[in-house]
Amino acid sequence: MKKNICLIVAYDGTDFHGFQRQTNASSIQWHLEQGLSQIFSSPITVYGAARTDAGVHARGQVVNFYGEGTIPVEKIPYAMKGYLPLQIAVLSAREMPEHFSVRHDNVGKHYRYTVVNSRIHDPFRLRYAWFIRNALDLDAMRQGAEILLGTHDFSAFEGKNTTPMNPVKTMYAVLVEKEGAIVHIDVLGDGFLYHMVRNIAGGLVDLGLHRLTPVRFREILESRDRNQLGATAPAQGLCLEEVFYDERRLHQCLDDLRAGHWLAR
Amino acid sequence: MKKNICLIVAYDGTDFHGFQRQTNASSIQWHLEQGLSQIFSSPITVYGAARTDAGVHARGQVVNFYGEGTIPVEKIPYAMKGYLPLQIAVLSAREMPEHFSVRHDNVGKHYRYTVVNSRIHDPFRLRYAWFIRNALDLDAMRQGAEILLGTHDFSAFEGKNTTPMNPVKTMYAVLVEKEGAIVHIDVLGDGFLYHMVRNIAGGLVDLGLHRLTPVRFREILESRDRNQLGATAPAQGLCLEEVFYDERRLHQCLDDLRAGHWLAR
Numbered sequence: 445m446k447k448n449i450c451l452i453v454a455y456d457g458t459d460f461h462g463f464q465r466q467t468n469a470s471s472i473q474w475h476l477e478q479g480l481s482q483i484f485s486s487p488i489t490v491y492g493a494a495r496t497d498a499g500v501h502a503r504g505q506v507v508n509f510y511g512e513g514t515i516p517v518e519k520i521p522y523a524m525k526g527y528l529p530l531q532i533a534v535l536s537a538r539e540m541p542e543h544f545s546v547r548h549d550n551v552g553k554h555y556r557y558t559v560v561n562s563r564i565h566d567p568f569r570l571r572y573a574w575f576i577r578n579a580l581d582l583d584a585m586r587q588g589a590e591i592l593l594g595t596h597d598f599s600a601f602e603g604k605n606t607t608p609m610n611p612v613k614t615m616y617a618v619l620v621e622k623e624g625a626i627v628h629i630d631v632l633g634d635g636f637l638y639h640m641v642r643n644i645a646g647g648l649v650d651l652g653l654h655r656l657t658p659v660r661f662r663e664i665l666e667s668r669d670r671n672q673l674g675a676t677a678p679a680q681g682l683c684l685e686e687v688f689y690d691e692r693r694l695h696q697c698l699d700d701l702r703a704g705h706w707l708a709r
Numbered sequence: 710m711k712k713n714i715c716l717i718v719a720y721d722g723t724d725f726h727g728f729q730r731q732t733n734a735s736s737i738q739w740h741l742e743q744g745l746s747q748i749f750s751s752p753i754t755v756y757g758a759a760r761t762d763a764g765v766h767a768r769g770q771v772v773n774f775y776g777e778g779t780i781p782v783e784k785i786p787y788a789m790k791g792y793l794p795l796q797i798a799v800l801s802a803r804e805m806p807e808h809f810s811v812r813h814d815n816v817g818k819h820y821r822y823t824v825v826n827s828r829i830h831d832p833f834r835l836r837y838a839w840f841i842r843n844a845l846d847l848d849a850m851r852q853g854a855e856i857l858l859g860t861h862d863f864s865a866f867e868g869k870n871t872t873p874m875n876p877v878k879t880m881y882a883v884l885v886e887k888e889g890a891i892v893h894i895d896v897l898g899d900g901f902l903y904h905m906v907r908n909i910a911g912g913l914v915d916l917g918l919h920r921l922t923p924v925r926f927r928e929i930l931e932s933r934d935r936n937q938l939g940a941t942a943p944a945q946g947l948c949l950e951e952v953f954y955d956e957r958r959l960h961q962c963l964d965d966l967r968a969g970h971w972l973a974r
Contacts, residue, residue: 525829
């Protein structure tokens with residue numbers, strides 16, 4: 445009898461071509477499938493909660509797969525260490541009900557986009573942040589964040605040339621916080637279009653640099669036209685922090701974020 | 710008239726063969742000298758406060774050099790951005806009295822060694838920490854730290870095959886602090902032998918794993934014999950945090966460290 449097993453996975457995405465398996469390119473999905481196929485001695489297909497792009501990181505990606513084997517589920521994270529590159533770590537494993545899907549059963553996701561706002565860059569954050577040299581106006585960014593809150597058609601924030609999906613999403617929180625030179629943009633919503641968080645980050649940075657006014661930002665959102673918005677923020681600043689399967693945990697995270705209980709990582 | 714100019718420099722040491730210029734190897738010193746020689750249109754020699762090893766990082770390395778040019782001193786950090794790899798950043802520049810030496814005039818240095826103590830490693834700290842899988846006994850490590858405090862002949866903690874130097878050094882603080890899976894070993898002293906902090910970290914980890922008792926650790930220190938101690942901790946966990954040229958700043962840092970005012974970075 446195959447078990448439906450769910451893993452929480454962290455990765456430094458710098459050296460991978462994104463989550464999704466591709467021909468001739470090293471992906472997170474491919475590495476997980478290779479390792480699990482060894483452990484379960486049969487071909488395993490892994491399903492991911494989010495398809496992170498090339499260069500995007502995750503502290504809390506969630507995947508599931510069906511496997512039949514003798515290994516106790518809780519030992520999978522340690523067994524996987526032997527098969528994964530050091531940039532990928534399986535943090536935990538848990539058996540779930542037969543029909544549980546990481547993709548369809550989640551109630552929201554938390555992404556964090558990190559900007560370093562300083563005239564001199566920080567060599568230790570090269571792989572994990574977008575460097576913006578000119579001073580960002582945090583108030584302007586927060587006005588933009590406020591505009592995005594709630595339920596909207598986010599077509600203007602969708603990546604180009606993508607498979608169409610329902611563009612109506614609800615943002616439960618869009619927060620801009622600063623500690624020293626580091627600006628975190630935390631976005632928590634029920635779902636995200638392709639490139640959506642990076643387009644939000646790009647738009648908020650344009651607001652912070654006064655390349656865009658809040659009035660214009662609202663017009664762009666309402667236009668539902670992707671060509672109105674500026675450039676997509678670079679991949680290395682983005683991290684999938686958590687995927688929620690439980691309203692209580694989602695609300696706890698919202699409370700923590702709103703109370704400023706976040707650490708510059 | 711040449712000015713004596715002092716720079717504070719940060720670097721991610723992963724991709725360099727240490728601070729010191731070497732034949733056929735990329736060093737921090739070489740990169741700084743190349744950039745400064747361009748800016749000052751004449752060959753510049755850079756002197757460093759500390760010779761960090763290959764793979765060791767710095768948030769506060771201090772260097773000085775003599776240069777004559779039209780560039781205002783405070784613009785040097787921005788000008789250097791055009792010549793340095795992104796892993797090296799000049800944080801600030803200041804003119805100093807003619808005979809000031811970063812190497813001879815410092816009153817102490819602060820190094821931090823970072824350990825991640827967890828059965829599953831953290832992909833985001835690969836470049837900046839030593840992973841220890843088995844649980845560390847922090848009390849045992851702190852007993853060892855206590856033994857190192859004060860003035861001792863640290864020959865037992867010196868790297869092998871090095872140029873002889875005075876092995877008597879004073880440690881003002883050796884602190885072991887834990888936050889989550891991260892264990893920081895902060896060492897602040899008036900001077901350090903080659904490999905000394907990495908040997909201290911290696912010794913304290915051996916204490917934390919009960920491979921060594923505090924009694925034996927004290928015997929090793931007193932033996933002044935390098936062959937008594939276990940392995941040197943790996944380079945990537947070490948960071949030169951600050952070099953002090955002023956007793957007041959040194960005591961402020963000691964107070965901050967003792968009060969636990971440090972953040973897991």
